[in-house]
Amino acid sequence: MLVQALSNAKDKGGVTGMALYNNKGAFITSYAMPADGGGDGYGYDLAVNPKKNVLLTSSFTGHANYMRPLGQLIKDQEAMTRFGGTMVLWDLKAMKPKKIFSVPGAPLEIRWSLNSTDNWAVAATALTSKIWLIKQDSKGEWQANDVATIGDPSKIPLPVDISITRNGKGLWVNTFMDGKTRYFDMSNPEAPKQTYEKVTGKQVNMISQSWDGKRVYITSSLLANWDKGGSDNEQFLRGFAWDGKDLKQVFEVDFTKEKLGRAHHMKLGSKSLRAAAADRTGLKRAALS
Amino acid sequence: MTSKWNATRAIIAALRRRARVATLLGCFLPATIAFAHKVGPLPALDFDPPLPGSYKLHRIMAAPDGEVVGIDGRAQRLSQFTRNRITLLSFIYTTCIDPDGCPLAYRVFDALKQKITAAPALRGRLQFVTLSFDPARDTPAVMRQYAGSRVKDEGGGLRWYFLTTRSALQLMPIVEDFGQDIRYVIDRSNGKPRRELSHVLKVFLIDDAGFVREIYTSTFLHPQSVLNDIETLILEQRDERGIRSAGQK
Numbered sequence: 001m002l003v004q005a006l007s008n009a010k011d012k013g014g015v016t017g018m019a020l021y022n023n024k025g026a027f028i029t030s031y032a033m034p035a036d037g038g039g040d041g042y043g044y045d046l047a048v049n050p051k052k053n054v055l056l057t058s059s060f061t062g063h064a065n066y067m068r069p070l071g072q073l074i075k076d077q078e079a080m081t082r083f084g085g086t087m088v089l090w091d092l093k094a095m096k097p098k099k100i101f102s103v104p105g106a107p108l109e110i111r112w113s114l115n116s117t118d119n120w121a122v123a124a125t126a127l128t129s130k131i132w133l134i135k136q137d138s139k140g141e142w143q144a145n146d147v148a149t150i151g152d153p154s155k156i157p158l159p160v161d162i163s164i165t166r167n168g169k170g171l172w173v174n175t176f177m178d179g180k181t182r183y184f185d186m187s188n189p190e191a192p193k194q195t196y197e198k199v200t201g202k203q204v205n206m207i208s209q210s211w212d213g214k215r216v217y218i219t220s221s222l223l224a225n226w227d228k229g230g231s232d233n234e235q236f237l238r239g240f241a242w243d244g245k246d247l248k249q250v251f252e253v254d255f256t257k258e259k260l261g262r263a264h265h266m267k268l269g270s271k272s273l274r275a276a277a278a279d280r281t282g283l284k285r286a287a288l289s
Numbered sequence: 290m291t292s293k294w295n296a297t298r299a300i301i302a303a304l305r306r307r308a309r310v311a312t313l314l315g316c317f318l319p320a321t322i323a324f325a326h327k328v329g330p331l332p333a334l335d336f337d338p339p340l341p342g343s344y345k346l347h348r349i350m351a352a353p354d355g356e357v358v359g360i361d362g363r364a365q366r367l368s369q370f371t372r373n374r375i376t377l378l379s380f381i382y383t384t385c386i387d388p389d390g391c392p393l394a395y396r397v398f399d400a401l402k403q404k405i406t407a408a409p410a411l412r413g414r415l416q417f418v419t420l421s422f423d424p425a426r427d428t429p430a431v432m433r434q435y436a437g438s439r440v441k442d443e444g445g446g447l448r449w450y451f452l453t454t455r456s457a458l459q460l461m462p463i464v465e466d467f468g469q470d471i472r473y474v475i476d477r478s479n480g481k482p483r484r485e486l487s488h489v490l491k492v493f494l495i496d497d498a499g500f501v502r503e504i505y506t507s508t509f510l511h512p513q514s515v516l517n518d519i520e521t522l523i524l525e526q527r528d529e530r531g532i533r534s535a536g537q538k
Contacts, residue, residue, distance in 0.1 A: 020347070022349045022350050023350075023468045024350060024468075026350065028347045028348070028349060029347050050506070050508040050509065051335050051336075051508055052336055053335075053336040053338070054336075091339055091344075093338060093339055093344065093514070094339040094343060094344035096344065
């Protein structure tokens with residue numbers, strides 16, 4: 001298990017690292033995020049592509065920033081310079097940085113296309129509201145390019161979580177500040193096109209989808225100190241049906257009403273669906289209970 | 290923890306039912322050992338692996354131990370086969386037909402054996418362990434048949450051990466400690482339902498002190514990347530001997 005950290009205990013800034021554990025939970029070693037050669041030392045997400053022997057990491061900000069109320073933080077110009085602006089491409093086997101990309105504006109979630117013939121990943125930048133594509137060029141060299149704009153960057157919609165479809169042809173993007181869930185056509189990953197949007201909450205963060213893409217799940221909380229106040233501070237898990245044209249809400253768990261706190265991360269069980277999709281020998285899966 | 294123990298008990302129960310069926314049939318099941326003699330080269334890696342010695346293989350965990358049975362039917366400790374040499378250990382079952390599963394591990398081991406046998410620097414330093422997780426079907430006699438001529442050391446100093454266990458009760462602690470998951474599935478591809486084992490292919494690289502240093506899934510299980518790792522361990526041993534020797538002066 002490779003765990004990405006966000007900050008450090010010394011100065012609570014964004015310089016950080018990753019920690020490696022074995023499957024029994026014993027610590028093995030740690031890896032510092034590169035802070036030279038163009039690196040800022042910051043971390044956020046990590047996403048592997050074993051077939052290409054590649055690990056991608058992104059960069060957010062440190063404890064000193066993410067624990068401050070967002071309204072205060074935004075007014076502090078000096079603090080606002082302490083956001084990540086890089087993505088690092090690592091040799092997954094050797095766990096060594098191979099290339100550092102300049103990706104301004106705090107690139108957050110990273111998603112690889114799961115198609116076996118694809119060689120690209122995407123990330124969205126929170127502060128500059130862009131979709132970045134990390135892809136091999138015709139010479140096999142990895143490159144990072146800004147390929148699409150999300151909403152109106154001047155209004156800082158704040159793209160947060162993204163979810164790529166199983167076939168790599170679509171990408172859901174949530175923008176926290178305007179509560180919108182947006183769908184991008186990724187048929188050409190070098191030119192994504194937004195084809196749909198809907199306000200799905202007063203504040204939205206994480207988004208996940210079923211393996212077949214027909215069900216989409218959204219939660220509300222970004223960070224305790226960054227979530228909105230008053231009646232805008234909805235806390236929920238909402239489930240939607242997606243027919244390719246419109247999101248229709250099917251259920252909601254009201255976390256405020258149920259006194260469950262702030263709704264954030266989701267993990268969807270999909271063992272049977274993944275097994276059926278990966279099966280090439282006609283085996284039917286029977287889970288043991 | 291409760292659900293994990295329930296799952297383990299269910300697997301043991303299923304393995305026991307499998308053993309009882311084998312007994313009712315007179316301990317004879319149709320000879321359906323899947324020999325991994327697939328023609329054609331192994332697929333190429335889609336990347337250049339890092340050079341030996343340019344990276345570190347950390348100690349992941351101590352290689353688990355337990356009671357196993359060799360092709361001669363004698364019970365022994367698994368640790369006898371995972372110490373004193375660099376070991377590659379693979380869990381298989383002999384009737385596996387998934388080309389990216391057990392047969393892949395077999396093909397990779399075969400390819401590695403050829404390279405190791407031809408490399409003087411590697412002679413006498415390695416051993417392979419193929420361990421079945423289907424004790425009901427993979428008896429010592431079946432494992433002997435599965436092994437064929439591979440058990441013979443053809444002068445390259447490479448030992449290849451084919452092991453099984455006497456029962457699910459002996460097998461499961463070993464499997465769980467290694468973190469090798471197994472499940473039962475129903476194969477309906479031939480019309481008649483048939484129970485099969487499903488697992489994620491994992492091959493373990495164990496150093497000569499008995500520590501797991503790498504766990505390969507099918508993506509990284511390629512002779513080139515495995516050989517690089519073996520050479521990385523050998524370089525590490527050489528460096529450690531050099532440091533100890535310098536310290537004694």
